[in-house]
Amino acid sequence: MGDDAAVYDAEFKAYLTKNKWSKHFDYAPIDVIAPYCERDCVYAGMMLAVYERYIEETQQGRVWSTERAVTKVLWEMEHAGIGTDLEYARGQLVPMKERLEDVTSSIYGYSGYEFNINSTQQLNKVMGNLGVKSTVKTTKNNPSWAAQALAQVKHPIANAILEQRGLGKLVKDYFEKALEWEDGVQHASFKNWGAVTGRMSCANPNLHSVAKNPQDLSGDVDVALLAGAKAIVGGKAVGAKYSDETEGLVSVRRMYVPRPGYRLYMLDYSQMEMRIFADYVKDEVLSALCEDPLFDFHDHVAEQVWGVSKGDEMWDFYRFKAKGINFGLVFGMGINALSLAIDSTKDEAKRYKAEYFDRFPRAYEFIDLVSKTVEQRGWIRNRFNRRYWIDYDRSYVGVNYLIQGTGADIVKEAMVGIREFLVERDLMSRQLVQVHDEIIMEIPDDERELVLPVVMGIMEKRRIETYLPVEASVGGPSWAQKTVVELAA
DNA sequence: TCGATCACGC
């Protein structure tokens, strides 16, 4: 190599910026940009040779071949896009903005003067004037005014701020964004391995972060409760079922609709990460129980560790702790975070965790082995040999990388398999979106009987020992409403 | 321009 690729790249981009061509490569003259493109290709080719050797040495051939194959699926997903109900988007923007104005002026009412609510510095001053203190610190040790901190605040300004932020995000990131695609088809961008674990990422818009809970615009608690909400926090109707008949609730997912001739289907792996965790732990009893598609991991842990059963007075209490510890383990959570997550003191959290490991000693052995391997060797590999290099002082993330990454590779292989089937049979059905453990498809009615069982079979194929059941739902008709599909045996 | 802070998801 005569020159260094990184240096050349940096120098060339500086040259573009200097000549005001950096906004888009199209702006630069062809005789300037062409040699750059040529070098780009040459360097990419050289890198391919290097990495192919590495892939061979580390036996990551299966992962590499899946990545190449899934690229075609991603291209087709981006090309197909997802249909949006522009009429709904435009219609809802009006009451959303009205509500936003009302909430904003109520905040100014509390503060006594107008200020920039988005500025945490200015907000901090307002809170000080109101005599409100935060019990939470930011990473830079300043007072935090995030949702977690505002939840502790008794003053009514707290809820108003939560609503202002949440609603503002919906308006900006999704409802106004939707209008950029005038034909009502959004083409998001997917990245194969946007995350270090092997998970994909999505942008413009990020379909991975589309709000699940409907937003209450009426300010009338009864409206959300009528839709089955468990609580209303910052205008979010938590747990509410969206319905077009419920006035005053707005849903981002309601915006996403099938195109004429199609219906939306959502194919979800049930408790995927917990089942992969069970597979890694190699607890035969646990794995056997996973054969039941309806097996609930959190229920089981509550029953086994604390001897409670459904209907007991303490059931909800221990089910909550079980769920918190389960997620805590797969996320690599420490005692401090765990105690916050399960609403316990640190001592209590420590005791619950000890009781958990008492009952599931192999879970402890697995977690211990992973972190020790990272500390001693510096790398680990998931079920498909995807390799992770992890710094010594971050060894606690290893368990999560293995579980999250194994899940990601399973879904990618399934997507490739689904594509092969659809292409081979020359079908109209198509994959639109992947959300980590979920695939969203558009299927015409006359293909449903053929496609659904085959797709579920491809997804449920044993790629690890433990069974990973899939639940299929049909959109009713948008992404906001799902009805579980019962397949004839 | 970029770090910090906030919000949303799995």
Added chain:
DNA sequence: CGCCAACGTGATCGAA
């Protein structure tokens, strides 16, 4: 078996 909830995208503020 006490420290570290994992991984993302994007809007916004405000200091550099």
